[in-house]
Amino acid sequence: MIQNKIKLIIIDFYGVMALGSYKETCEWLAKKYKLDYDFLYEIIYHKYFSKAAVGKITGKASFALPIKELGLEKTWQELRQKHLSFQKLNKSVFDLCLKLQKQGYIILLLSKNTPWQFNYALDKMNIRKYFKNIINTFDLKLPKASPKTIKYVLKKYKVKPGEAVMADDQDFNLVEADKLGVKTILYKNFKQFKKEIDKILKK
Secondary structure, eight states: OOOSSOOEEEEETBTTTEEOOHHHHHHHHHHHHTOOHHHHHIIIIIIIIHHHTTTSSOHHHHHHHHHHHHTOSOOHHHHHHHHHHTOEEOHHHHHHHHHHHHTTOEEEEEEOOOHHHHHHHHHHHTGGGTOOOEEEGGGGTSOTTOHHHHHHHHHHTTOOGGGEEEEESSGGGTHHHHHHTOEEEEOSOHHHHHHHHHHHHTO
16 A cells, blocks of 8 residues: 555546547648648637537537638548547556556546547546546536646545646646645656656655
């Protein structure tokens, strides 16, 4: 069993536990249509997907609206399917989290996504068989980066900020957690992630 003060490990689902997110989708579109990646990401992820992820627009609209705005020669179904095709399990992170879970740590998979996309990925990767603590912030009607979300998670699992660590591949999702005293890891690759989490858990 664990012998240190960390009790809860919050893992971003898309970008850490699973690879292939809106980054890859926007990289593909940038190459195909010769458009600027940052420009695409701002529109597709921040302008439209982020609204769908809190229920302000539908999942369909999150693909259809950027297609219309950008003038892309794609149907919303084709763009969604291409987006889904990039997604795959990050086996290294998966195996490590299973090991940590067996050691007594609470592993929470936290995601910001539309229900259909989220359930599709969970089913495709058979995640529910191995991890029971899963939260889609859509169900909370809160952005993942919100301090309310972090406080909700800490209260739900009855841990103090210093007893939790959060890993995400996007820095803006870690700001509020860091402010509240949660230890944070900006995921870049598995080797870097393992080195940082090992250091935190050994303290």
